[in-house]
Amino acid sequence: MRPLRIAVCVKPVPDPKESNRLQIDPATKTLVRKGIPLVINPLDRHALEAGIKLKEEAEGKVTVFSMAPPAAEQTLTETLAMGADEAVLLSDLRFAGGDTLATARVLAAGLKKMGEWDLIICGAESFDGGTAQVGPQLAVLLGIPWLTRVCQLKREDDNHLLVTVEDETEQRDLLAQLPLLITVDSAVNQPRRLSLLGILAARKRKVITFTADDLPVDLAGIGLNGSPTQTRDLFTHESTKKVELLTGSPQQVAIQLLDKLGLTEKGAGQ
Amino acid sequence: MNFEFTAEQELLKKAAREVAEEVIAPRVEEMEKTKELPEDFYPIMAEAGFTGILVPEEYGGSNLGTLAAILVVEEISRVSAALGTSFQVHCLGYLPLVRLGSPELKAKYLPGVAAGQYIATGAITEASGGSDPTGGMTTTAVRDGDDWIINGRKCFISNNKTANCTWVTAVTKDQPKKEFTTFFVDKSMEGYKTGRMESKAGFHGLDNGDLIFQNCRVPHSNIILGEGKGITVAMTSIGRMGRMGMAAVGLGVIKASLDAAVKFANERVLYGKPIAHLQAVQFKIAEMTYLLEASRLLVYRAAWMTDQNVPDKELAPYVAMAKLYATDAAIKASDLAVEILGGYGVVEEYHVERYLRDARMIWAAAGTGDIMKLTVARMHLNG
Ligand SMILES: Cc1cc2nc3c(=O)[nH]c(=O)nc-3n(C[C@H](O)[C@H](O)[C@H](O)COP(=O)(O)OP(=O)(O)OC[C@H]3O[C@@H](n4cnc5c(N)ncnc54)[C@H](O)[C@@H]3O)c2cc1C
Numbered sequence: 001m002r003p004l005r006i007a008v009c010v011k012p013v014p015d016p017k018e019s020n021r022l023q024i025d026p027a028t029k030t031l032v033r034k035g036i037p038l039v040i041n042p043l044d045r046h047a048l049e050a051g052i053k054l055k056e057e058a059e060g061k062v063t064v065f066s067m068a069p070p071a072a073e074q075t076l077t078e079t080l081a082m083g084a085d086e087a088v089l090l091s092d093l094r095f096a097g098g099d100t101l102a103t104a105r106v107l108a109a110g111l112k113k114m115g116e117w118d119l120i121i122c123g124a125e126s127f128d129g130g131t132a133q134v135g136p137q138l139a140v141l142l143g144i145p146w147l148t149r150v151c152q153l154k155r156e157d158d159n160h161l162l163v164t165v166e167d168e169t170e171q172r173d174l175l176a177q178l179p180l181l182i183t184v185d186s187a188v189n190q191p192r193r194l195s196l197l198g199i200l201a202a203r204k205r206k207v208i209t210f211t212a213d214d215l216p217v218d219l220a221g222i223g224l225n226g227s228p229t230q231t232r233d234l235f236t237h238e239s240t241k242k243v244e245l246l247t248g249s250p251q252q253v254a255i256q257l258l259d260k261l262g263l264t265e266k267g268a269g270q
Numbered sequence: 271m272n273f274e275f276t277a278e279q280e281l282l283k284k285a286a287r288e289v290a291e292e293v294i295a296p297r298v299e300e301m302e303k304t305k306e307l308p309e310d311f312y313p314i315m316a317e318a319g320f321t322g323i324l325v326p327e328e329y330g331g332s333n334l335g336t337l338a339a340i341l342v343v344e345e346i347s348r349v350s351a352a353l354g355t356s357f358q359v360h361c362l363g364y365l366p367l368v369r370l371g372s373p374e375l376k377a378k379y380l381p382g383v384a385a386g387q388y389i390a391t392g393a394i395t396e397a398s399g400g401s402d403p404t405g406g407m408t409t410t411a412v413r414d415g416d417d418w419i420i421n422g423r424k425c426f427i428s429n430n431k432t433a434n435c436t437w438v439t440a441v442t443k444d445q446p447k448k449e450f451t452t453f454f455v456d457k458s459m460e461g462y463k464t465g466r467m468e469s470k471a472g473f474h475g476l477d478n479g480d481l482i483f484q485n486c487r488v489p490h491s492n493i494i495l496g497e498g499k500g501i502t503v504a505m506t507s508i509g510r511m512g513r514m515g516m517a518a519v520g521l522g523v524i525k526a527s528l529d530a531a532v533k534f535a536n537e538r539v540l541y542g543k544p545i546a547h548l549q550a551v552q553f554k555i556a557e558m559t560y561l562l563e564a565s566r567l568l569v570y571r572a573a574w575m576t577d578q579n580v581p582d583k584e585l586a587p588y589v590a591m592a593k594l595y596a597t598d599a600a601i602k603a604s605d606l607a608v609e610i611l612g613g614y615g616v617v618e619e620y621h622v623e624r625y626l627r628d629a630r631m632i633w634a635a636a637g638t639g640d641i642m643k644l645t646v647a648r649m650h651l652n653g
Contacts, residue, residue, distance in 0.1 A: 077277050078284070193292070194285035196319025196332040199278055 043123025097224030301475030316386020347522025358515025363390025
């Protein structure tokens with residue numbers, strides 16, 4: 001089968017294992033991430049694995065893209081150690097504060113700058129933002145079709161993938177034509193662990209960095225000022241729900257439950 | 271002076287942590303019970319590339335150096351000091367081939383070491399001489415044509431069951447002066463057997479016990495460095511990996527103890543507040559923290575010096591200080607963790623009693639604390 005040119009979009013996020021240390025800055029309404037190590041967004045690891053697997057099946061090339069501060073270079077080096085062929089860091093102070101659309105615009109510019117793509121893979125959503133918007137927005141900007149929440153993926157022939165997508169109600173098997181953008185779910189694969197040989201191989205590969213000046217972007221559409229979304233408020237949700245444990249024999253518990261649900265005479269009277 | 275790890279070293283630590291947390295941690299309880307090393311651990315470590323971390327790239331390894339190996343040992347030992355020790359002993363087992371082996375020996379064994387087919391150890395200790403290995407050594411090797419015949423029994427050998435190859439030091443001349451030679455032996459050679467196993471206080475899952483050489487026939491070409499150079503070979507292995515490896519096991523134990531103690535101090539509520547508010551608890555956490563930091567500085571520097579190719583003699587006291595200090599720190603830190611956890615500290619489910627038992631195992635391995643002090647004193651005194 002013909003080799004594919006695959007782009008994978010990756011976001012560095014605060015380590016989910018340390019998410020209890022995340023705080024909200026009450027003044028700027030942004031997440032305070034200081035001191036928390038950055039890791040590859042968990043679903044983006046699945047995206048990268050999907051790209052590398054396709055490459056291993058039929059040659060090709062996997063290029064990782066990330067719009068992030070310069071510190072993300074370490075995260076991108078990790079993607080090279082996992083098996084990506086090259087990594088492109090889109091980094092500029094002018095990108096800061098961008099919403100999902102502004103981010104997608106920068107990513108689209110980076111992708112265009114580096115060439116043409118058969119397949120673009122994103123994680124379905126980010127661990128910290130969780131909007132699930134960047135993937136589809138990027139597809140629209142590039143003028144290609146997209147499928148979200150892919151949970152199974154196979155190369156069918158030169159120009160088609162066989163994918164399974166899942167939403168709240170159903171699973172569908174689809175034959176999808178390339179070029180295409182997909183966002184993947186965690187069920188799609190088991191990402192590989194880092195290996196020392198991978199780390200060594202990454203020595204020969206470089207992280208390429210582009211600023212806004214290197215990219216075909218309209219400065220009016222990027223960063224905080226170019227973002228249509230404005231955050232009004234950001235707060236920690238205080239749950240007021242209470243857990244009540246029913247105790248007793250299974251019969252007693254069942255009757256208590258029926259009472260609570262209003263399905264017994266006593267309950268109906270409540 | 272630069273106290274930062276390189277991007278590559280950070281990735282390496284991450285790689286080791288992933289294996290430790292995802293593969294090893296769920297199996298530690300099983301190791302405590304069965305006292306056996308799970309059979310799939312070495313294949314998994316080989317796949318991650320750890321087994322060949324000191325093997326040159328032309329033989330399929332990653333040749334990342336001592337500091338890299340030490341970082342892997344530390345990360346693994348944070349989860350299992352038994353496996354951390356087994357892995358570091360594997361490294362000390364093949365290091366003499368890398369540094370002092372003939373091209374023929376390297377080609378024969380190193381690709382298999384990197385691929386995880388050969389798991390190694392090193393054997394010098396005997397019942398009649400631990401700290402005095404030369405004075406007490408009774409294992410002999412006698413020339414027979416193109417081969418040598420080894421007879422003797424080594425004790426306290428780590429990986430004595432898991433390893434299928436080892437360096438072994440034997441007496442090859444008695445008169446006018448005792449001479450020692452170190453051979454590389456593999457299990458395809460007749461007369462090389464695993465003997466009795468020790469039942470130990472800690473390091474459950476690390477096999478340790480006797481290796482028996484009974485008319486074991488070894489080709490002359492399996493001598494490392496040359497006849498009469500056996501002690502140099504053994505000391506290269508112990509001095510450039512073994513002692514630092516044990517020190518790195520100590521680092522892992524200290525970190526594990528600290529993490530467990532901090533977690534407990536934040537969760538255990540007494541007098542209406544977490545015990546983290548009690549100054550006595552804070553002092554203990556502070557002590558564990560600086561013990562960890564000081565130990566790390568000593569161990570990482572010794573490993574860095576090793577990678578700078580500082581000669582054995584000059585390196586020895588720095589390695590000895592690192593081993594001595596990190597060992598004592600591990601014993602102290604794990605003991606403090608047991609105290610912070612109160613009664614829970616001695617309950618198996620909370621792990622810290624294991625950290626204390628494991629910390630105690632480090633003191634004698636690769637040379638006792640007393641021997642480390644003698645080595646340090648020799649920087650200033652001839653005696
Ligand atoms: C967990 C573990 C793993 C090991 N793995 C291996 C292995 O893989 N391969 C291997 O060959 N060996 C191995 N050993 C053996 C280890 O190297 C010896 O235990 C160590 O060298 C001490 O020898 P010994 O136990 O005979 O104690 P001894 O030498 O009998 O020491 C007894 C006491 O005398 C003290 N002492 C001895 N000499 C002096 C001195 N000159 N000045 C002051 N005090 C002194 C010691 O410090 C100690 O307190 C291992 C040991 C342990 C515990």
